[in-house]
Amino acid sequence: MGLKEFIEKSFKKSPWVLHYNCSSCNGCDIEILACMTPLYDMERFGMVNVGNPKHADILVVTGTVNTRNKEILKNIYDQMPDPKVVVAVGVCAATGGVFREAYNVIGGIDKVIPVDVYVPGCPAKPEAIIDGLYKATEILKEKYEKMGKAEEVLK
Amino acid sequence: MIRMSEKSTIPFGPQHPVLPEPIHLKLVVEDEKVVEAYPAFGFVHRGLELLVKKKDFNQMVYVVDHICGICSAMHGQSYCQAVEELIGVEVPERAKYLRVIWAEIHRIHSHLLWFGLLADAFGFENLFMLSWRIREKIMDILEATAGNRVIISVNIVGGVRRDIDNEQAKWVLNELKEVEESLKELDKIVRNNYTIKQRTVGVGVLSKDEAYKLGAVGPTLRGSGVPIDMRTTGYAAYKDLDFEPIVEKDGDTYARTIVRVKEMFQSIDLVRQAISKLPEGELNVKVKPNLPAGEVISRVEQPRGEVFYYIKSTGGKYLDRLRVRTPTFANLASLLHMLPGSSLADVPVLVLTIDPCISCTER
Amino acid sequence: MITTKEIKLEEIEKEAKYYYENGYRFVTETCLEEEGKFKIIYTFEKDYQMDSFHVFVSPQEEVPSISKIYFAALPVENEIHEMFGIKFKNLVLDFQGLLFLGEYAPISPQASIEIMRRDKGDKNE
Numbered sequence: 254m255g256l257k258e259f260i261e262k263s264f265k266k267s268p269w270v271l272h273y274n275c276s277s278c279n280g281c282d283i284e285i286l287a288c289m290t291p292l293y294d295m296e297r298f299g300m301v302n303v304g305n306p307k308h309a310d311i312l313v314v315t316g317t318v319n320t321r322n323k324e325i326l327k328n329i330y331d332q333m334p335d336p337k338v339v340v341a342v343g344v345c346a347a348t349g350g351v352f353r354e355a356y357n358v359i360g361g362i363d364k365v366i367p368v369d370v371y372v373p374g375c376p377a378k379p380e381a382i383i384d385g386l387y388k389a390t391e392i393l394k395e396k397y398e399k400m401g402k403a404e405e406v407l408k
Numbered sequence: 409m410i411r412m413s414e415k416s417t418i419p420f421g422p423q424h425p426v427l428p429e430p431i432h433l434k435l436v437v438e439d440e441k442v443v444e445a446y447p448a449f450g451f452v453h454r455g456l457e458l459l460v461k462k463k464d465f466n467q468m469v470y471v472v473d474h475i476c477g478i479c480s481a482m483h484g485q486s487y488c489q490a491v492e493e494l495i496g497v498e499v500p501e502r503a504k505y506l507r508v509i510w511a512e513i514h515r516i517h518s519h520l521l522w523f524g525l526l527a528d529a530f531g532f533e534n535l536f537m538l539s540w541r542i543r544e545k546i547m548d549i550l551e552a553t554a555g556n557r558v559i560i561s562v563n564i565v566g567g568v569r570r571d572i573d574n575e576q577a578k579w580v581l582n583e584l585k586e587v588e589e590s591l592k593e594l595d596k597i598v599r600n601n602y603t604i605k606q607r608t609v610g611v612g613v614l615s616k617d618e619a620y621k622l623g624a625v626g627p628t629l630r631g632s633g634v635p636i637d638m639r640t641t642g643y644a645a646y647k648d649l650d651f652e653p654i655v656e657k658d659g660d661t662y663a664r665t666i667v668r669v670k671e672m673f674q675s676i677d678l679v680r681q682a683i684s685k686l687p688e689g690e691l692n693v694k695v696k697p698n699l700p701a702g703e704v705i706s707r708v709e710q711p712r713g714e715v716f717y718y719i720k721s722t723g724g725k726y727l728d729r730l731r732v733r734t735p736t737f738a739n740l741a742s743l744l745h746m747l748p749g750s751s752l753a754d755v756p757v758l759v760l761t762i763d764p765c766i767s768c769t770e771r
Numbered sequence: 772m773i774t775t776k777e778i779k780l781e782e783i784e785k786e787a788k789y790y791y792e793n794g795y796r797f798v799t800e801t802c803l804e805e806e807g808k809f810k811i812i813y814t815f816e817k818d819y820q821m822d823s824f825h826v827f828v829s830p831q832e833e834v835p836s837i838s839k840i841y842f843a844a845l846p847v848e849n850e851i852h853e854m855f856g857i858k859f860k861n862l863v864l865d866f867q868g869l870l871f872l873g874e875y876a877p878i879s880p881q882a883s884i885e886i887m888r889r890d891k892g893d894k895n896e
Contacts, residue, residue, distance in 0.1 A: 274430055276452040279767045280477025280558040283521060287547070290524075290540035321872070322430065322451040351474050354462050355455040356880045357872065376477060376558045446864070453871040458881055623797040623843030636796075641819050705773050705814070705821065718801045718812070733799040733847075741843040770871055 265394040267299035268338075270386065271309035273329055275362060276352070277316025280376030281343040285313060288386075293379045300386060306332040311389050312366075313382075317345045317352050318359045330366045336396035338389045340370045342382055347371045415443065420755060431759070431766050437752055445747035447740065453770040457730050464725040465491055465699060466565055473561050475732060476768040478521060481507075481514045482710045483732075484563035489643060490706035490717045491565045495695055502689040503567035504645040508682045509580075510554065510562055511644075511708075512675040516587070517546040518711035519668045519675075522763045523594070526665065529756040530607040535597065542590045549583050552576065567692025577683045584676050591672055598669055608661040612746040612758045615659055624742045625735045626713020627671070628762050631664035633657045638709035649681045661761040668763075698724060710735055712763045734768035775812055775823040780832060783813075786824055787837040790815045795822065797841040802851045809857055813837075828857055838863045846870070854881040 254262075274282050288295045289302055303309055306329045318326060330339070341362050344350035349360045362368060369392050372385035420433040430451035436444040459471050472487040473480040485507050492499055520543040527535035547557045553572050554560035562568050572580065598604060614624065619632035629636055630653060637653035639646045654670045656663035703720040713735030720729040739762040746758055778786055790797075795815035802811050809828040814821055828834055836859040838845040848859050849866045856879035859865075872880070 274452070276454050276770075277767065278474045278477045278480075278559070279765065280474075280480070283477060284558060287540065287544070290544070291537055292541065292544045316452070317454065319451075319453060321453065325430075325451065351471055352454045352456070355459055356877055357453050357455040376556075378557065448866075449871055455880060620796060621791075621841070621843075623841065636819075638819075703773055716799055716814075720803060729801075729803040731799075731801045731803075733801075737846060738799070738843065740846050744845075745842070 261397075264397050265390050267301075268310040268390050268393055269303045269308050270295075270300050270311045270313055271303055271306055271329070271333070272313045272315075273326065275314055275316040275322050275326060275346070276319045276358065277343065277345060278376075281315035281346075281374075281382075284376050284379050285315065285342065285382060288379045288382050293383060295383060295386065298383070298387060298390065300390075306330075307334065309333050310336070310393055311338050311340060311386065313340045313342055313386070314346050314362050314366075315342045317349045318362050318365050319357045320359065321357075323359060323365055326362065326365055336393060336400055338369045338393045338396065339366055340372060340385050340389050341368045342372045342374075342385065343377050344373060344375045347373065350375060414438070418752070431764065433747075433755070433759070435747070435752070435755065440751050440753070442747055442750050442752060442755065445744060447744070449766065449770050451770075452767050456771045457732065460727040460730045465721075465727055468727065468730070469564055470561060472730075472732070473559055473563075475734070475771055476765050477558050478518050478765060479514060479710045479712065479715075479768070480559045481510045481562065482708050482715065484561065485511060485644070486706045486708035486715050486717045487719075487730075488563045488565050489708065490704045490719045491699070492695075493706065494699060494702050494704045494719060494721060495565075496700075497566055497693060497695055499567050500690040500693060501645070501687045502571075503691055505682050505686050506568045506570075506572060506691070507563065508645045508649070509572065509679050510550075510560065510568075512678045512682070513546060513549055513553075514560075515675045515711045516672050517543055517550065518763075519672050520546065522668065522711075522760070523665070526608075526661075526757070526760045527604075529760050530603070532603055535604075538597075539594060542587060542594065545583055545587050545590075549580055553580065564692060566695045567690070569691070571691055572683075572686075577686065581680065581683060584679060588673070588676050591669075591676075595669055595673075598665060604665070605662065607754075607757060608665060608761075609658075611661045611754050612750070612761045613658075613660045614742060614746065616657075618745065619659065619742065622741045622745055623738050624713075624762075625738045626710070626763075627664050627667045628713065628739050628742055630654060631656050631667045632659035636714075638707050638714045641707070643706075643708065645682060645685075648685065649678055651678060661757060664761055699727070712736055712765055712768070713738065732771055734765070734771070736762065736765045736769040739764075740769070773821070773823060775825045778824050778826055780826055780828065780834065783826060783835050783837060784840065787813070787840045790822070791840050793817070797843045800844065800847045800851060802855050802857070804855075809855060811851065811857075830856075833858045833860045835860050836862045853879070855879055 346362050352358045370385045370389050418435045432448040434446040473484045475483050520539050524536040524539040551557045554562050614632045616633045619629050635653040635655045699721040701723045706717045716733035718731040722728050795817045798814040798816045812825040814823045849870045
């Protein structure tokens with residue numbers, strides 16, 4: 254198997270995940286952390302939590318966007334290399350949830366960056382998060398294929 | 409050539425691998441020593457206190473539950489206690505005991521979570537996984553008894569929403585026995601492990617006097633030898649339960665770790681006592697839709713320390729003012745006091761030693 | 772229910788010093804609006820007994836900060852300045868109203884009495 258086929262085949266199987274907490278209540282964040290720990294073990298899908306946006310393929314965002322972290326979220330998203338997938342975890346990330354009416358809240362994260370997968374729940378259960386992340390890997394593969402083959406990525 | 413004694417500023421956060429939550433610290437360092445530290449917040453600020461104008465006092469319970477996901481049961485509890493005192497309604501005894509049970513289970517979950525993060529902060533990933541594995545059992549208990557894993561929303565003004573029947577109580581006790589066994593293992597590691605002691609002993613020392621004067625709360629205060637625990641004021645059912653505030657003398661990160669580990673055993677004991685004394689009766693009482701005028705302060709001991717709720721009403725369905733002073737907000741002064749003079753490599757441990765909850769702090 | 776005693780603006784520092792010297796712990800300050808004025812409630816605690824006093828502040832007045840006496844008052848006073856616009860004198864560390872709110876956040880969001888106004892930039896961008 255050549256390098257090209259190898260990358261194509263393994264791309265979906267080892268996405269790196271970056272988690273950013275917008276203004277969440279922590280509920281979804283600790284559930285995402287719970288996903289990485291022994292009981293749920295996200296790593297069996299090849300997903301590794303990383304801290305550097307330039308390493309990441311999937312951006313997991315929890316919580317609503319407020320006036321201060323709007324720029325940071327945009328910044329992190331822009332730094333990620335293509336193809337990238339955004340997963341919004343929890344109702345707050347989707348619509349603003351219970352915080353919708355608060356003065357410092359702008360709304361769901363789709364007001365700032367495009368979202369591919371919405372995971373519902375308040376907070377979202379680990380099973381649901383893993384389901385959402387698995388869906389994200391499929392979208393990632395689709396995007397990768399759309400981007401036009403491995404050669405262009407390798408260039 | 410750059411001279412080594414020159415000062416430089418290092419930003420820490422907001423998106424940092426060590427932190428599950430965004431906090432930004434501007435650290436002025438000289439060589440490897442931190443000279444000054446300035447925090448910047450606001451990445452989680454939502455403005456929940458002002459939501460009292462838009463949601464009535466019953467709906468607000470759900471909002472205060474979402475101030476923080478880790479100690480949500482206690483936020484709801486202290487808010488409900490404040491409103492109940494304002495209305496002058498007496499909560500059924502059974503509800504008081506159930507509140508204690510859920511609060512203490514929450515405390516175990518929060519301390520285990522913190523312990524894992526501390527282990528992760530000093531690079532002991534194995535211990536992080538271990539403590540989070542134990543925590544999953546606690547989450548199962550919460551899910552089985554309250555219906556949700558993290559934000560359980562069991563409190564309402566006038567009592568609780570859910571019940572724990574005898575059979576379930578027996579199951580809870582059984583599960584807690586297993587948790588206690590695993591905790592003993594954890595306790596052994598904390599007391600004997602070289603790595604933990606290396607990273608925590610003598611780090612972030614607060615003397616008894618300093619901790620008291622800086623207004624520290626919770627394990628940060630008790631780790632320095634001040635026996636202040638809001639539970640001893642006897643709110644909910646704590647007046648009928650037997651316990652002593654846990655105190656350690658050294659005032660460093662290690663002492664605070666020991667306090668939290670001991671508190672987990674204490675919480676298990678409290679749950680056992682509460683279940684054995686659980687009285688029969690109603691779960692909640694109906695409250696009138698309109699509030700009387702007045703102002704009330706309610707304080708509850710959360711995993712991170714004392715939370716302060718101030719509510720003011722001028723009558724009607726809506727509260728006039730809600731003010732929440734969360735434990736991390738009170739501990740900020742201690743953190744700012746500890747950071748200067750520490751070495752840069754200790755900063756993650758120092759930040760975690762007060763058990764920061766940024767969602768609480770910023771509301 | 773709580774009862775607080777009212778003191779004058781000038782007496783804040785003296786009163787705080789009294790609490791400090793008598794071994795009280797600083798709990799918090801609470802700011803609210805009452806009859807067109809701001810009311811700040813200072814709460815202290817000793818042996819689980821809370822003790823409070825309050826002051827009334829009109830919009831033009833500056834409040835003497837107690838952060839030199841109680842360092843723990845620092846974040847609270849910065850927060851009050853940010854949320855209500857009240858100015859504090861002699862703050863140990865002044866965040867200039869950027870502790871919690873970002874550049875584009877609404878100014879003094881919790882106050883209906885206007886003290887501060889943003890000079891440049893829109894309210895919500």
